[in-house]
Amino acid sequence: MTQWLPLLGSLIVAAAVLGGILGINRTNREAIAAADERGRQALDAAQRHIELSNMVGDQRDHEAWRRxxxxxxxxxxxxxxxxxxxxxxxxxxxxxxxxxxxxxxxxxxxxxxxxxxxxxxxxxxxxxxxxxxxxxxxxxxxxxxxxxxxxxxxxxxxxxxxxxxxxxxxxxxxxxxxxxxxxxxxxxxxxxxxxxxxATKSSAPQPVSRPEPVAQRVELEHETPEPQAAPEPATAQVTAEPAAAHVSEGSAAEEHATPAPQSSTPAPEDAPEQVFIQQAVATHNADQRPVAQV
Missing domain, CATH: 1.20.120 (Four Helix Bundle (Hemerythrin (Met), subunit A))
Known part of the structure; x- marks a missing residue:
């Protein structure tokens, strides 16, 4: 029985080799068929492209002859x-x-x-x-x-x-x-x-107007006079306060000076009332003076 083992092994190896060869041949045949198909498609595409090119050329020549x-x-x-x-x-x-x-x-x-x-x-x-x-x-x-x-x-x-x-x-x-x-x-x-x-004259493109140079616009912007700054409110307030003080002092002086002639002409029976009026005016002037100074 052992003498048949090498023969059986050889047969198995031969069968495996034969199967591999057959598989490789089949793969090669499929690859060759696919390559032939691609070549045929490429040839057909090239043929169609040539026919289209010839057709376009013929149409162009015919159109030129017709014109x-x-x-x-x-x-x-x-x-x-x-x-x-x-x-x-x-x-x-x-x-x-x-x-x-x-x-x-x-x-x-x-x-x-x-x-x-x-x-x-x-x-x-x-x-x-x-x-x-x-x-x-x-x-x-x-x-x-x-x-x-x-x-x-x-x-x-x-x-x-x-x-x-x-x-x-x-x-x-x-x-x-x-x-x-x-x-x-x-x-x-x-x-x-x-x-x-x-193309007719009416369909001719209209010329595009050239834009104005930027330098002129910049010069005009530089020549524009700048607006004058408004006076500061603090200065106006300071100016207004002395004016108010002068007005208050003037009014106080007028009020103080107005009853002066009356003091020389009152009757003896009106002396207490005149004294009371002078005291009230003096008190009013004393109250108004600090406000004017502030």
Missing amino acids: EAVLAAVASILETSASVRSDLASVQDWDLVTADEIDNVSADIHKVIWGRPASMLPRLRVVAQRRISSKCEDLLRTLTAAQHITMQRLKLHIDVEATVDELEEMAELWQKAMRHAAEQERALVETTRTELGI
Whole structure:
């Protein structure tokens, strides 16, 4: 039996080693699987980040292209409008003496108005907001109306039967049309600036006022006169006491001096009463003197 003990011990050790190896392998496999999962998650996160970055870049490029397209179309329409208004303002200087010449000029101006700007309207409808395309159409229609009014005014000038009232009315109508066209241009500019996110003058930051230097305020504080100190109450009391003493002495002297003339004129039968009055006055003066001295 003892000869099998080493074999049994070896089997036990081998089983323990095999169990340890299997446990270690399982732990390693789990660690490898966890590492693979983390790597896959990191790869997916990086992929999503790259996709988001590409998407943001594409959106930025598309927005830049859209802004450039809107700006180019609106600038072309505004340039055409300014040119047409300049022509309509100076058309009276042309030598147009017949209705056919006026019609030919009107046709040329109409082609300028609805030529290239009309081709910009579909692009604006696609890449810009509806307000911009609507403003552009309103501007082109206003220019067309101003063109017709200008041509009618020229025809009235060459018409012999035209009256002064008709000429003045047509001139006033022409001025209104030109002003309305200028207002339409300004409205289109403001709408385009809002669409492109360009800050207007009204939204500019107000300058901050500079604070006043502290030195001036300190100098003013030093220049302020100091209030005079009130007189001490002790001095006032001392001053008041001699005054009261003088007043008391004066009153006592007056009281003492007042009955003096009566002593020389009384009758012999009033002598005891006069003596009693003098004694009372003297006693009163004696009582008042110490109070006045204090």
